[in-house]
Amino acid sequence: MRTIKSQHRAQNAPIADLTTYRALPTNSVEHLDPFLFLNHHGPQTYPAHNRGLPFGPHPHRGFETVTFILEGDIMHQDSGGHQSVIAAGGIQWMTAGRGLIHSEISSDEFKQTGGPLEILQLWVNLPASLKMTEPNYIGVQESDIPAVALDEGRVIIHAVSGEWAGTAGAVQPLTDMSLATINFRQGGRLNLTIPAERTIFCYVIRGRFRLNGQETEMRRLVEFNADGDEFQAEALTDDAVLLLGHAAPFNEPIVAAGPFVMNSEAEIRQAYADYRAGKFGTWQG
Template identity: 30%
Template sequence: MKKKTSFSTKGNRADIGPLAITRFLPNRYTDKVGPFVFLDYVAPAIKEAISKNGMGAHPHRGIATLTYILQGKVEHFDSAGHTGEIRSGGAQWMKAGNGIIHDENINYDAQTNNKIVEGFQFWINLPAKNKAESPAHIAIQAEEIPRKKLENQNGWIKVIVGNFEELSSKIPNYSEQFLYHIHLEIGKQFSIVVDEKIEVAAFLPTKSAKLNEIDFEGGEFVEFDRETGEIEIKNTSEDSIDIILFGGEEYTEPVFAEGPFVMNSLGEIADAYRDFYAGKYGQIQLK
């Protein structure tokens, strides 16, 4: 049995400077998909000049942030002393834990033949027991992300978070969760069976596709029902397409989100702000 669509949306604009950003989570229909509570998509854009300053340092607490850059280069700095750089196809994960200040600088990738930037930022809600842990950071280059070819030359799949068959990501799992990048050639398809306990959504960045025999346009975010069933993706475009498929088990603890903090009570939100203004998250020290 194929899973049914719960809703679809084209998100809301949330531009930052020259970058055209669309926010898909939270949205008018849901605040989360499994442990994922936030999704911004940076649509393909030409960035002519190299920026030396970041996007703006800001705090986080109670979550892990995940940046997946399709095209471009991202530099990371944080108040725990972590730094990192990823290029086209790479990902970086930062556990904010009990509080951190971080900044990212997004530029084009000089190692490619274009000046396009395109990518995603997700927030992954941490279980209550992990929200008080120390911050951590992992940078994973494109060649380090598990990837395999699909059967019958259908395309390929990359595992950014979680597991798929024999593939396993380096990013820690605090609950059952996954984030796949699926690439399908013209006229090809991909199918996966999802258990009833798993919440799952798909995003079509730029090209249209047929999901369980329903046509969706590029730029659409689609969430499915919570019954056990199959998700079948067919490439009906005149070119190869990319799909982001993600989700995980339902986050059953209370969720209170305000600004850059996601906690389990309003009191914890107040504590997060109090500690930030008291300087307990430290400062970014650039060398």
């Protein structure tokens, strides 16, 4: 069984009137290669006639964003011509690659009527060989994400990417990365084999768990050592939810500056120059 290296508490980092907890990076952990960044927005309830999410047009290069819409919705638009509204239970997988501009705002309906909102946004790195790949966007509604029931229905895996209990996820990513949100009823147990050389990404969205023998609770990022291949989770409360992923580390230099993640300072400077020169596409909003 893998041992737990540390538990990292997500830090309160509100954005305008949006409740936000940053789980990665924090004062205690910089990244878990190739997982770079996680913001947990909400849960909160928006009133009617609200301004919605504050993420207007902004650029990215060199990595991918995976956004999990737990409550509410997100209207995505980017300079590659992609546009969609993804509702609760769905995900958005955007490959920034060589560069694009996108916005993530609430739908007109949500801004009109309000309601509950809870969203996770995860940044995952791209290796040097793929950092300048063609940008892409995939929006997947809840109904198109395979759900795998285990432990007599007390564990439900929502398979986003990779393979989970023999079921392929909804997205086939550029790299070998498995991601899922997993819902537990109290007492539900999950046992997985994850090779020791792969980085585990484990974030407690809701509830309390016993993970590989240690108790943990909501808004905790659990960091594992690379000393075993057995992962065990047991829910200690009802309505407990994990974000779980695993991937092989790239073991490459990581240089991040604002919205860009590259392998060197020179590449960061080039990203800013390319953005100013209009090479990230034209915003049509």
